[in-house]
Amino acid sequence: MEDIRMTATKAPYAKLKQELDAAFSAVMESMHLEEGPHVQHFAQSLKTYLQVPRVVPCVNGKEALRLALSVLQLPAGAEVVVPAFGDASVVEVLLQSELKPAFADVDAATFTLTASSVEKVVSPHTAAIIASHLFGQPASMHELMQLARQHNVWLIEDATQALGAALKGLDDVLLKAGAMGHIGLTSLFPIKPMLSSGEGGAVLVNDKELITQLEGRNDGQHMYGFTESQYKLGTLDAAMLDVKLKYMKAFNEEKEKVARYYDTAFADTELVHTPYRASYSSHVYHQYSLKVVPETRDGLQEYLRDNFIPSVVYYPEPLHLLTSFTHYSYKAGDFPVSEELCKSVLSLPMHTELKQDQLEYICHHVLTYLNRHS
Numbered sequence: 426m427e428d429i430r431m432t433a434t435k436a437p438y439a440k441l442k443q444e445l446d447a448a449f450s451a452v453m454e455s456m457h458l459e460e461g462p463h464v465q466h467f468a469q470s471l472k473t474y475l476q477v478p479r480v481v482p483c484v485n486g487k488e489a490l491r492l493a494l495s496v497l498q499l500p501a502g503a504e505v506v507v508p509a510f511g512d513a514s515v516v517e518v519l520l521q522s523e524l525k526p527a528f529a530d531v532d533a534a535t536f537t538l539t540a541s542s543v544e545k546v547v548s549p550h551t552a553a554i555i556a557s558h559l560f561g562q563p564a565s566m567h568e569l570m571q572l573a574r575q576h577n578v579w580l581i582e583d584a585t586q587a588l589g590a591a592l593k594g595l596d597d598v599l600l601k602a603g604a605m606g607h608i609g610l611t612s613l614f615p616i617k618p619m620l621s622s623g624e625g626g627a628v629l630v631n632d633k634e635l636i637t638q639l640e641g642r643n644d645g646q647h648m649y650g651f652t653e654s655q656y657k658l659g660t661l662d663a664a665m666l667d668v669k670l671k672y673m674k675a676f677n678e679e680k681e682k683v684a685r686y687y688d689t690a691f692a693d694t695e696l697v698h699t700p701y702r703a704s705y706s707s708h709v710y711h712q713y714s715l716k717v718v719p720e721t722r723d724g725l726q727e728y729l730r731d732n733f734i735p736s737v738v739y740y741p742e743p744l745h746l747l748t749s750f751t752h753y754s755y756k757a758g759d760f761p762v763s764e765e766l767c768k769s770v771l772s773l774p775m776h777t778e779l780k781q782d783q784l785e786y787i788c789h790h791v792l793t794y795l796n797r798h799s
């Protein structure tokens with residue numbers, strides 16, 4: 426059996442090698458390394474793929490969020506609702522932008538914000554909500570959008586971890602993740618769903634008024650830094666992403682097969698909760714994240730490690746309890762679901778190259794440990 430890896434990068438490159446090498450050569454031969462027609466081409470492809478009216482590439486996900494926030498022109502000190510379970514970089518950007526993170530709990534099944542969890546923390550100071558899709562499962566954008574409208578706040582959709590997923594919009598029309606918030610973003614960092622080669626990101630603008638505002642300022646001076654930022658996505662990275670985008674669907678279908686394998690292997694046990702598939706969206710399995718009894722999680726991870734099976738606890742601390750936010754007077758118990766998820770979620774290897782014997786081996790070891798320790 427080959428060594429088991431958490432993600433695979435070499436094989437997806439090898440599969441597309443010819444096409445990627447041709448794209449890289451085209452960039453190098455054109456020597457358009459700065460004013461990137463290749464970057465523009467990728468932006469256009471992403472726009473078409475996501476069906477988002479305006480896509481602005483930039484250097485990474487954090488910068489995309491910073492730009493999105495600057496477009497919204499939120500007053501300094503305004504509150505922005507963010508999930509207590511997830512990526513800390515979102516909160517870092519808020520603090521750098523002089524905005525106040527207002528944490529909300531997540532749903533125990535989807536691991537994302539819901540209208541009812543946000544409702545509990547919305548205040549007259551709330552200016553925006555950041556809904557982050559997690560592990561490949563989108564948040565319920567339709568419901569969150571209704572809430573955002575009701576409270577007259579902006580909804581920012583962080584589509585990073587569910588790029589390529591489909592979501593039901595108004596009248597059940599299917600839209601791509603990233604196409605539903607007023608404004609959104611995606612990171613294109615190597616470990617994110619597109620497995621790119623370097624840093625990258627994009628702002629996704631959906632709201633008509635915001636687009637008009639942006640275009641009105643298209644005088645090369647304002648644009649909130651957009652004009653300069655878009656060329657900071659590397660030209661070679663853009664060329665790579667442009668090729669990869671064409672294979673996103675096939676790539677996600679391969680991962681779906683792996684997910685089905687795991688789902689079936691764990692279907693008959695109460696000891697494991699497999700990832701929830703919401704009826705309003707597809708799941709793109711950026712990660713395959715199990716929930717187990719908290720008392721067994723760390724032991725399981727150690728047992729897997731001893732058997733050469735990698736696994737990752739992505740978010741071991743709920744964001745409201747990070748020491749950097751202690752001055753906000755959040756305390757343990759404020760967001761019980763997020764706190765519990767930090768202790769009970771474990772992500773298993775998930776990529777397109779997992780072989781049947783490896784999957785059998787992984788599932789066998791997960792079940793062996795849990796059966797012994799429950």
Ligand SMILES: *Cc1c(COP(=O)(O)O)cnc(C)c1O
Pocket residue numbers: 485486487488512514515557558583585586612613614625626
């Ligand atoms: C990684 C990540 C980011 C930050 O993206 P960078 O490109 O690393 O700056 C933002 N949001 C989510 C959900 C992420 O997973």
